Amino acid sequence: MRVVILGCGGFVGSHLLDNLLGDESYLIEGWDPEDRKIRGHLDNPRFTFHRSVANSPEALVEVERAVRECDVVINLAAICNPSDYNTRPVSVIHASLFDVYPVIQLCAKYRRWLVSFSTSEVYGRTLASYLPAGTYDDPDLYELREDETPLVMGPIQNQRWSYACAKQMAERLVYAHHAEDGLPFTIVRPLNFFGPRMDYIPSRDGDGVPRVLACFMAALMSGQPLQLVDGGQARRTIVSIHEAVDAIRRMLERPAAAQNQAFNIGNPHNEVTMAELADLMRRTYAKITGDRRFDDHPIVTVPAERFYGPGYEDCDRRMPDIGKAQRLLGWTPTMTLPEILLETMRAYHEAYAVPEAV
Ligand SMILES: NC(=O)c1ccc[n+]([C@@H]2O[C@H](COP(=O)([O-])OP(=O)(O)OC[C@H]3O[C@@H](n4cnc5c(N)ncnc54)[C@H](O)[C@@H]3O)[C@@H](O)[C@H]2O)c1
Incomplete structure (x- = not known):
C-alpha cells in the first residue's frame, strides 16, 4: 500500500511510521519541516521523506504527484498545542484549515482516500x-457521538476555539467534497493520545507551553510545582498512542468499513480530572525514580488567564462513544491509565532526566 503522510515528523506521525514501516507491504512518502522524532527511519528505502512544509507552491507540485500515485493520504499536519490557540490564532487557523485545503482539493481531484486528522475539540463544550448542576448524570448531555452530538463552541473573543473551529471547518470541507465530488474520506477525532515523544520539554528542546503531560513532566524533572489550570477540574480520557496507531492501521486495512466515516479514537475507561492526573503522575514518578518524596510533590492552582493568556476557555469533559470504532474496526483499547503513564513517563525520564544526571 502506498501511503502519503503530511506532518509525519510529529508525535502521531513518528509512531505511525514505527508501525507501518515494520510491514514490508507499506511504501511511505512524507512531508514535515521537522525530523527529530523520525531520524531512525530516514534511511529506510520504503520511506521517502521531504523535510519541508507540504503547502508551499514548490512542495505542492511534489505533493500532487504523490497524491496521484498513492492509495491513501493521511493528513496529520497542524499546530495543535493549546497554548497557541489564543496567542497565535491566525497561524493555528491557517495550519488546520487553509494549509490543508489544497490537499483536500488534490484528494478530491484524484479521488484518493483522505484520512483527515481532526480533533475531539470539534465537539466544543458539552x-x-x-x-444546571447534576446534568452530567445524563449521557445524552455529555457523551460524544460522531454522527449525533452537536458541536458547541464559545464566542469569537474566546480565541481558544480557533483550533477547534478550523478543524471543524476542515471536516466540513472534507465532507462537502465527499458529497459533491465523491472524495473518499475518514475523519479521525483523537481524544488525548499519550506516549513517548509526545511533546518537547520547555527550555530543553522547545519553547512555550506544551500539552499537559509534558508540562507536568517538566515540572517534576525540574523540581517545580505542577500547575493546575483553574484547579484542574477539566476531565479528559487518555488512550495509549500504540492503541491509537493500531486503530489507524485497522482503518487502512479495512477501507470498506473505514471510508466515509468519522471515528472517535479514545478510551472512555481512562477518564481523569487534571487534578487526578497530576496526583497520579507524581506518584508514578516516585515509582520510576525510587524517590518517595515525589509522592508529595507540590501541586498549585493557577488561573487560566495567567497560564494561557486572555481568551482561554476549557472544554469541560470529553467522554467518547467508541461504539463505531469497536463495531467497524474491531478496535477496543485496553491499556489502563497507570500503564500508559508508566511507559510514557519512563521514556521522558530516560530521555531528559537521566542524561542530565550523568
Ligand atoms: N496527539 C493527540 O492527542 C491529538 C489530539 C487531538 C488532535 N490531534 C491531531 O492529530 C494530528 C497529529 O497530532 P500530533 O500530536 O502528532 O501533533 P504534532 O504537533 O506532534 O505533529 C504535527 C506535525 O505537523 C507538522 N506540520 C505542521 N504544519 C505542516 C505543514 N504545513 N506541512 C507539513 N508538516 C507540517 C509539524 O512540524 C509537526 O511535526 C494533528 O492534526 C492534531 O491536530 C492529536
Whole structure:
C-alpha cells in the first residue's frame, strides 16, 4: 500500500511510521519541516521523506504527484498545542484549515482516500456544561457521538476555539467534497493520545507551553510545582498512542468499513480530572525514580488567564462513544491509565532526566 503522510515528523506521525514501516507491504512518502522524532527511519528505502512544509507552491507540485500515485493520504499536519490557540490564532487557523485545503482539493481531484486528522475539540463544550448542576448524570448531555452530538463552541473573543473551529471547518470541507465530488474520506477525532515523544520539554528542546503531560513532566524533572489550570477540574480520557496507531492501521486495512466515516479514537475507561492526573503522575514518578518524596510533590492552582493568556476557555469533559470504532474496526483499547503513564513517563525520564544526571 502506498501511503502519503503530511506532518509525519510529529508525535502521531513518528509512531505511525514505527508501525507501518515494520510491514514490508507499506511504501511511505512524507512531508514535515521537522525530523527529530523520525531520524531512525530516514534511511529506510520504503520511506521517502521531504523535510519541508507540504503547502508551499514548490512542495505542492511534489505533493500532487504523490497524491496521484498513492492509495491513501493521511493528513496529520497542524499546530495543535493549546497554548497557541489564543496567542497565535491566525497561524493555528491557517495550519488546520487553509494549509490543508489544497490537499483536500488534490484528494478530491484524484479521488484518493483522505484520512483527515481532526480533533475531539470539534465537539466544543458539552451540553451538560451549560445546564444546571447534576446534568452530567445524563449521557445524552455529555457523551460524544460522531454522527449525533452537536458541536458547541464559545464566542469569537474566546480565541481558544480557533483550533477547534478550523478543524471543524476542515471536516466540513472534507465532507462537502465527499458529497459533491465523491472524495473518499475518514475523519479521525483523537481524544488525548499519550506516549513517548509526545511533546518537547520547555527550555530543553522547545519553547512555550506544551500539552499537559509534558508540562507536568517538566515540572517534576525540574523540581517545580505542577500547575493546575483553574484547579484542574477539566476531565479528559487518555488512550495509549500504540492503541491509537493500531486503530489507524485497522482503518487502512479495512477501507470498506473505514471510508466515509468519522471515528472517535479514545478510551472512555481512562477518564481523569487534571487534578487526578497530576496526583497520579507524581506518584508514578516516585515509582520510576525510587524517590518517595515525589509522592508529595507540590501541586498549585493557577488561573487560566495567567497560564494561557486572555481568551482561554476549557472544554469541560470529553467522554467518547467508541461504539463505531469497536463495531467497524474491531478496535477496543485496553491499556489502563497507570500503564500508559508508566511507559510514557519512563521514556521522558530516560530521555531528559537521566542524561542530565550523568
Ligand atoms: N496527539 C493527540 O492527542 C491529538 C489530539 C487531538 C488532535 N490531534 C491531531 O492529530 C494530528 C497529529 O497530532 P500530533 O500530536 O502528532 O501533533 P504534532 O504537533 O506532534 O505533529 C504535527 C506535525 O505537523 C507538522 N506540520 C505542521 N504544519 C505542516 C505543514 N504545513 N506541512 C507539513 N508538516 C507540517 C509539524 O512540524 C509537526 O511535526 C494533528 O492534526 C492534531 O491536530 C492529536
